[in-house]
Amino acid sequence: MRAINHAITGAIIGLTITNPIALPLAFMSHYALDVIPHHGYDKPPRSFAVFKIILIVDILLCIALVAVLGIRHPSYWWLAVLCAFLAATPDLMWVGDFKKKLIVKSKEDLAKRHAIVRFHFLIQWFERPIGIVVEIAWALAAAALLGVLLSYP
Numbered sequence: 001m002r003a004i005n006h007a008i009t010g011a012i013i014g015l016t017i018t019n020p021i022a023l024p025l026a027f028m029s030h031y032a033l034d035v036i037p038h039h040g041y042d043k044p045p046r047s048f049a050v051f052k053i054i055l056i057v058d059i060l061l062c063i064a065l066v067a068v069l070g071i072r073h074p075s076y077w078w079l080a081v082l083c084a085f086l087a088a089t090p091d092l093m094w095v096g097d098f099k100k101k102l103i104v105k106s107k108e109d110l111a112k113r114h115a116i117v118r119f120h121f122l123i124q125w126f127e128r129p130i131g132i133v134v135e136i137a138w139a140l141a142a143a144a145l146l147g148v149l150l151s152y153p
């Protein structure tokens, strides 16, 4: 899933649980969301420039989420920010691959990787361009729920 969907889900977990137990739950939510069919590429993208633009927009949306939480300042906003961050962090394991423009292409490539990388890769069983529909639906539903949560003092 896109980082903003992980982050907004983490923020919702923080705002609803309002207890530090939300932190590991937000982290684990990352893997639960990655099981859901989502956007990805059937094959390596032709242009890493496009991939980079999508990544930058995703990061800007996450920064906007933190800004909204800071401005609206609901109870436990700080927990929501931490949970948003933790929910998105597992994908930081792909930063090294991104820098090397490396994409796992085969089972042989995958077999050479760390067990956590293999797990994270394999749970994303449906990562295709059409998954953007699920991503948008999730983002809209999560944004609506976050809006409701932020409407309470």
Ligand SMILES: [Zn+2]
Pocket: 001, 030, 034, 090, 091, 120
């Ligand atoms: Zn992930």
